Amino acid sequence: MTLIDLEIKKKLTYLGHACFLLDTGEKKILFDPFISPNSIVQEIRKKNLDATQVANLDVDKIECDYVLISHGHEDHVADAEAILKRTGAKVVSNFEIVSWFAEKGIDNGHPMNHGGSWEFDFGTVKYVNAVHSSVLPDGTYGGNPGGFVLCIGDTNIYYAGDTALTYDMRLIGEDVNLDYAILPIGDNFTMGVSDAIRAAKFVKCDQVIGMHYDTFGYIEIDHEAAKKQFTDNLVNLALMEIGEQKELI
Ligand code: NI
Numbered sequence: 001m002t003l004i005d006l007e008i009k010k011k012l013t014y015l016g017h018a019c020f021l022l023d024t025g026e027k028k029i030l031f032d033p034f035i036s037p038n039s040i041v042q043e044i045r046k047k048n049l050d051a052t053q054v055a056n057l058d059v060d061k062i063e064c065d066y067v068l069i070s071h072g073h074e075d076h077v078a079d080a081e082a083i084l085k086r087t088g089a090k091v092v093s094n095f096e097i098v099s100w101f102a103e104k105g106i107d108n109g110h111p112m113n114h115g116g117s118w119e120f121d122f123g124t125v126k127y128v129n130a131v132h133s134s135v136l137p138d139g140t141y142g143g144n145p146g147g148f149v150l151c152i153g154d155t156n157i158y159y160a161g162d163t164a165l166t167y168d169m170r171l172i173g174e175d176v177n178l179d180y181a182i183l184p185i186g187d188n189f190t191m192g193v194s195d196a197i198r199a200a201k202f203v204k205c206d207q208v209i210g211m212h213y214d215t216f217g218y219i220e221i222d223h224e225a226a227k228k229q230f231t232d233n234l235v236n237l238a239l240m241e242i243g244e245q246k247e248l249i
């Protein structure tokens with residue numbers, strides 16, 4: 001058996017918008033679930049082209065151990081309550097959002113706040129700054145928005161959440177050797193392509209996975225132009241198909 005065989009494969013599935021399912025090989029971590037109200041996701045399910053892809057997008061069947069929520073907006077929490085109640089997964093977010101779920105009877109959450117790290121059974125999570133806003137769908141104050149830096153075995157991932165470009169991202173680059181940065185690129189509500197490229201430089205990561213684009217009219221992007229702009233700046237941009245699974249290094 002070679003070392004490669006002994007390595008646990010980590011897999012990332014894109015569920016549309018800012019939602020990803022990360023399978024560490026041992027635990028499954030879901031980010032910002034917004035699946036059932038996402039019309040693009042539902043169109044793909046209706047077309048029924050690829051059975052695995054379609055199955056990955058079934059809100060009633062998604063299995064996960066953790067749900068990480070970057071901030072309180074509807075397009076990041078829409079399916080969280082149902083998934084948390086069905087799976088018994090642990091919600092990890094800022095204090096205000098975890099408290100909001102606790103009031104709905106989901107009382108096994110893990111509250112964090114900016115700059116704090118915690119060692120979970122799959123690895124370490126740090127809750128980091130995002131420049132954005134954060135109100136929950138019912139109008140409840142959703143604390144300050146954030147992103148997550150995950151260190152899982154040898155793999156380090158930055159999930160930025162919804163954010164503007166900020167100089168604070170340099171702190172992440174100084175702190176951790178990132179393998180992947182999952183960055184918003186849709187512009188209007190978050191960074192656009194140009195600022196996401198600058199963010200990649202700030203966090204010192206040349207493997208970017210795009211999110212928060214195409215879902216609504218305001219954030220439609222030209223995929224080829226975005227990829228070219230990244231490549232021209234020596235950063236790779238992956239735009240995953242919705243339902244697609246990617247093996248991480
Ligand atoms: Ni938002």
Ligand code: MN
Pocket residue numbers: 073075076162189212
């Ligand atoms: Mn958003």
